[in-house]
Amino acid sequence: MSDKSGVLVFIPGSRWENVSGTDHQLALAVAGSVPVLWVDPPLPFHHALRSPYLPHGRPHGRLELSEVADGITRLRSLSLPGFTRRLVAPLTSRLLSADIRTGLAWLGVEAKATLLSSPISRFPSGLAGPNLLYVTDDWAAGATMMGVASGLVEKTLRANVATALYTAAVSPALAALVDSRMPAGQRATAVLPNGCAITALQEPAPNRTPTAVLIGQLNERLDMDLLAALDEAHVPILVIGPRTERDPETRCRLDTFLASDNIAWLGRLPLAETRKHLATARVGLTPYRDNAFNRASFPLKTLDYLAAGLPVVATDLPAVRWLDTDLVTICDSAENFVRQVQQQLASEPTTAAEAERRTFAAGHSWHERARQLMSIIEGSEKR
Numbered sequence: 001m002s003d004k005s006g007v008l009v010f011i012p013g014s015r016w017e018n019v020s021g022t023d024h025q026l027a028l029a030v031a032g033s034v035p036v037l038w039v040d041p042p043l044p045f046h047h048a049l050r051s052p053y054l055p056h057g058r059p060h061g062r063l064e065l066s067e068v069a070d071g072i073t074r075l076r077s078l079s080l081p082g083f084t085r086r087l088v089a090p091l092t093s094r095l096l097s098a099d100i101r102t103g104l105a106w107l108g109v110e111a112k113a114t115l116l117s118s119p120i121s122r123f124p125s126g127l128a129g130p131n132l133l134y135v136t137d138d139w140a141a142g143a144t145m146m147g148v149a150s151g152l153v154e155k156t157l158r159a160n161v162a163t164a165l166y167t168a169a170v171s172p173a174l175a176a177l178v179d180s181r182m183p184a185g186q187r188a189t190a191v192l193p194n195g196c197a198i199t200a201l202q203e204p205a206p207n208r209t210p211t212a213v214l215i216g217q218l219n220e221r222l223d224m225d226l227l228a229a230l231d232e233a234h235v236p237i238l239v240i241g242p243r244t245e246r247d248p249e250t251r252c253r254l255d256t257f258l259a260s261d262n263i264a265w266l267g268r269l270p271l272a273e274t275r276k277h278l279a280t281a282r283v284g285l286t287p288y289r290d291n292a293f294n295r296a297s298f299p300l301k302t303l304d305y306l307a308a309g310l311p312v313v314a315t316d317l318p319a320v321r322w323l324d325t326d327l328v329t330i331c332d333s334a335e336n337f338v339r340q341v342q343q344q345l346a347s348e349p350t351t352a353a354e355a356e357r358r359t360f361a362a363g364h365s366w367h368e369r370a371r372q373l374m375s376i377i378e379g380s381e382k383r
Contacts, residue, residue, distance in 0.1 A: 006112025007035040008377075009100060009127060013118040013136070015040045016074050019217060019242060020271055021300060022136045022170070022194055023117055029195070029370035031071030034112060037103065038072050041118065042079030042096055063099055065106065075103045097124035113377045116160060119146065119153045123163045132377055133164035134192065135178050138296035145220050145246060145293070157181060166376050168192040170298035173318045177296060190376050193319070195366040196303035197271070210345040213238045213281035213310070215274060216301045219245040223289045223315060224253040229334040230287075231260050235341055238281060242268040278308035283344035286314035286328075287337065302328060307361035309354030313340045323364075327357050 008030055012023035016038060027036050064076040077099040079092050101124070104111060113129040116122075119139035123131045139157060143150035161167060161181050167189040169175040175189040182189070212230070218241055230237060239258065245251050258265045266277070278284070284305025288294045298319040305312045312328040314320050315337070320328055329344075331337040 006129060007037050007104075007107075007109050009037045009039065009104075009111045009114040009124070011039045011114065011116040011118055011121050011124070013041070013120075016068050019268065025195065025197065025300075025366045026134075026369060026373065027072055028069060029366035030373060031069065032367065032370070034071075034374065035109070036072045037100075037107070037109075037111075038068065038074045039096070039100060040074060040076045041121065042077055042092060063103055063106075065103055073107065075100065093122045094125075096121070097126060100124045101126055115373070115377075116164075119143075120148055120156055122156060122159055130165040130377060131163055132166040132168060132373075133160045133178075134373075135167070135169040135174055135189075136194075137170070138174060138177060138293050141292040141296070147246060161186075166190070168373070168376055170194055171296055171319045172322060174296040174298075190372075192369060192372055192376070193322070193364070194298045194300050194303065195364050195369040196300075196307040196361050197275075198307075198362065198365045198367060208282045208349050209280055211236045211238050211281045212283050212285055212341055212345065213240070213278060213305075214285045214287070214301075215240045215278070215304065216299070217241050217244045218254055218258075219243070220247050220250050221288055221294055221297075222250075223287045223334075224250065224257070226287045226315070226334045226337055227257050228253070229338050230285075230341065231257060231262050233338045233342065234262055235338065235345070237263050237285070238277060239263055239265040240267075240269055240274050240277060275308060278305065278310060281310060282347070282349060283341055284308075284310040284312045285341070286312060286317075286320070288315050288317060290315065290317075298322075303361055303364050306357045309349070309357050311344050311353070311357070313337060313344065325360055327360055 010027050014023055027038055030036055066074050068074045077096060079095060111127040111129045113132060114123060114127055115132045115134055117134040117136050139153045140150055143153045158181050161178060162183055166187060167178050169178050169189050169191060170193050172191055175191050178189040212235055214237055243254060245254060257263060286299050286302045288299065295318055302312055302314060306327060314328050314330055316330050316332050320330055329340045331340055
C-alpha cells in the first residue's frame with residue numbers, strides 16, 4: 001500500500017475472517033477509491049499462543065500487516081488478556097493507537113480519516129484527518145447479546161461521540177439515539193444505511209422453487225414464535241448463516257426449528273455461494289423481534305434479497321418503513337406473515353418483477369454507500 005493522499009483507517013467491531021457484514025462490505029466498496037487500513041480488534045496474547053498468529057503477513061514486532069483484498073491491508077496486533085475490562089481497557093487503547101501509528105509508518109502512508117464502527121474500541125490518538133463514528137446497531141441495547149458489559153459500551157460510545165468530528169448511523173432511529181448522547185453544538189448524525197452488493201444484481205435467475213430463504217446470523221434478534229408458526233404451516237425454508245445465540249431458551253428453540261423436516265440449514269457459506277442459493281428461492285424472510293435493538297437496526301438481508309430479485313416479507317421495523325417501497329411486504333402478526341409467505345411461494349416469479357426489485361436495490365448499493373461515506377468525511381454531504 002502506497003498512497004500519498006492518505007488511507008482510510010477503518011476500526012471495525014469484527015475481525016476480517018468473521019461473518020461478512022456491514023464493516024466488510026463498506027470497506028470493500030470504499031477500497032475501490034481510497035486505500036483502507038483495516039484494524040482487527042486486538043488479539044489477546046494467550047489466544048495467539050494457541051494458534052499461529054503471524055503465518056502469512058509481514059510482521060513488525062508484535063504486529064502483522066497483510067493484504068486481504070484489493071486496496072485493503074489488515075493490521076493485527078496483540079493485547080493483554082481481558083482487554084475489555086475497566087482497568088485494562090485504557091492501556092489496550094493506548095497500545096492499539098501506537099500499533100496503528102507504527103503500521104502506517106511502516107507502510108509509508110498517512111491517515112486520510114479514521115472510521116470507527118466498534119462498540120468497545122476508541123479512536124486512536126495522533127492520526128491525521130477527521131474522525132467519523134459509524135454506529136451500526138444499538139450497541140448498548142445489544143450488549144448482553146454481544147457478550148460485552150453494557151457499562152463499557154455506553155462509556156465508550158459517549159467518549160467516541162465526543163471525539164468524533166462526524167457521526168453516522170444505519171437508521172434514523174439509531175441516529176436519534178446517537179444525537180441524544182451528543183455534546184451541545186456538535187453536528188447532527190447522518191443516516192448512512194446498509195447497502196447491497198452490485199454483483200448480485202447482474203446474475204440471471206434460474207427457475208425458482210417454492211422455497212423461502214432466511215440468511216444471516218441466527219440469534220436472539222429473530223422472532224422465534226414467527227419461525228415456529230412458519231414451521232407449523234409446513235413452509236419449506238432454506239436457512240443460511242451461523243448460530244451466534246447466547247440465550248439458553250433461544251438455543252433450545254433454534255435446535256427445534258433447525259431440526260424440522262421443513263428446514264434445510266446450510267450453516268455459514270461464502271457470499272458467492274449464498275447468492276447462488278438466493279437465486280433458487282421465491283421469497284426472502286426478515287423475521288425480527290420487536291425490541292429496542294431491532295428497532296434501531298437496518299437488516300442487511302432485506303436489500304440482499306431484493307438485489308437477488310426476491311420479494312421480501314418482513315416484520316414491521318423502522319428501517320423497512322424508511323425504504324418506502326411496496327417491494328417489501330410488512331406484517332404485524334405471525335398469522336399475516338405466514339399468509340404472505342405462502343402467497344409468494346404460490347406465485348410464479350416474473351422477469352419484470354425481478355428486474356424491478358434489482359433496479360430498486362441498485363439505488364442502495366455498497367458503492368453508493370461508500371460515496372455517501374466519503375462525502376460525509378469530506379464535509380460535503382448534506383446533513
